[in-house]
Amino acid sequence: MFTHRQLLIISFLLTEGIPLSSSFLSAVLGVSERTIQSEIKEMNQYLPVDETFSISSKKKMNHQELSPATISWLKQLIHENKEINSHNLERKNLILMILFFEKNYLSMEELSKRLFVSKTMIHKEFEHSWKLREFIEVSSKKGLKMKKSESFQRNISAKIFSYSESLVNLLGLPADTQNKFEQVKKITNSLFLAHQYFISGKSLALFQNYLLMTIIRNKMGFHLVEGVDCLPEKPPMSALLNEIILALNEDFSALDIDCIQSKLNELNVTTYVGEIEEIGYYTLIKEKLTIFFSLLDAELGIKIKPSRTWEERFFMHMQKLLIRLDNGSDNDNYLKRKMNQTYPLTFQVLRDYFLPTFEREIPESELSYLVLYFAEFIEADERALDILFITDSLPSVIYHTSELIKKYSGFKVNHIKTVTVYEYLQKPADFEKNYEVMLTTSERVILESNRAFLIKELFNKEDLSLLSEYMSMMIAYRDRRRRQWFHDKFLKNIEIQNISSGNLKMQGITFIGKTITHEITLEEPLIFISSFNKQQASSIEIFQFQKKYRHRSKEIEYIVVSSYNPNEGNIQSFYHELHHLLKINALKKLTK
Known part of the structure; x- marks a missing residue:
């Protein structure tokens, strides 16, 4: 049947009062004139006998001999094609969604017809997508069929489903799908808030999609199977889910309810109202995290000292992640490439030290989310500085100056080491080797070092602008030295x-x-x-x-x-x- 490009050509040819040439269509569609003529020749094969399209290569002249019924049929196909291409699903996900809702084998011809693409384009999708190759059984005689379990299909369809009228029509979903989806959203939004179960927006959308897929697939005869779609252990039903099920008034099986509760348990929480020490995996996570931190200190010299807020966030995330792993599920991560690109060291550290410590196979998509918790401790911060403060001032003056620099300099200060002028003058080379920024209240130090920066003994906010300029200069100097070291050692030859x-x-x-x-x-x-x-x-x-x-x-x-x-x-x-x-x-x- 007609492809997307052929229907575009037909839509031009059916436009009344506008004479067209193949050279014009070639320019508009970005293909050669030979391709335009070839497409028209193939299009004519699908038309009724004695009905054809024709177009001149140079003259603005196109001709068609079509009956009113054929024109009406073609316009309907053009409308359907626009509907198919109006939603935001990638083609590979459309293929998956179509096959999720097919009980029998679907021929390649029928699939290409539904998507308005050629069989060649579908073959290319299979070449480029590991998901299609892994999830779909391909038979040269029978066609295509989903080979994964029902629980797996519900999980994946919930991830990629995005409601649109065109998608509902394409998949042949029940007529009340939109009403049911609105009901699911209204009930869950209200009850999640009432129970103070605060989850991320993406997690809520995923759960709503999962509920909808469960309801629709049950109606269409796709049921979970005991012994096949089993969970590692039966989760107790929460009061929240009990109210959701009562409000929906749907006929869920016991296995359906277990799977819905399991999905609810694994959703990422944004705010936890209880004590973090009370969560199920707290002891395990605490023990493993302590080992991981010790390894980084001993092996790489990286020290991690997280705050209480960090621990609460990480422990809740890790608990939900472990539940997902137990359930054979994971979170999609469309930013993982960017995360890995930005923090390659952190990802490497997690893969080599975190995974062996926790003794779990964590998918790359989930591991990339964990990267964001540790990057601030592991990656080199371009604006982070270690400062040497050389002064004979009194303790209160030293404290006042140090706090001003930490809070208002505009730079991240890892550490300010204070030494007396006498200490510095004993071994200035050793100090200069270990500190990028050197501040002093002593003119004697300025005479000894061309890197030290003289500040007032009673430092105030008005003096910060000149100090910030100096610190920026020293960061640039540090970066040049580091870049030169890297080039000379690893890239020069x-x-x-x-x-x-x-x-x-x-x-x-x-x-x-x-x-x-x-x-x-x-x-x-x-x-x-x-x-x-x-x-x-x-x-x-x-x-x-x-x-x-x-x-x-x-x-x-x-x-x-x-x-x-x-x-x-x-x-x-x-x-x-x-x-x-x-x-x-x-x-x-x-x-x-």
């Missing part, structure tokens, strides 16, 4: 190695299915493979593809492989500079 997709294994890069081991998925179109290795010196290797390689729906030009030895120190500086290298423009500049 680097050889960019040419590589083809056929010899990836020869270069020591291991594939497991379609996944590259040790890869960190980035937003930039490159493959980044990172590891910690105490047995060899830190290194960076860069590979450039002779021809772009398709991977994770992106055209890859480079592979960056980094290995870091934690014993060398400077781990935050190394990854800070590596972060700047993980961009296509930076790699191209280096290649030149």
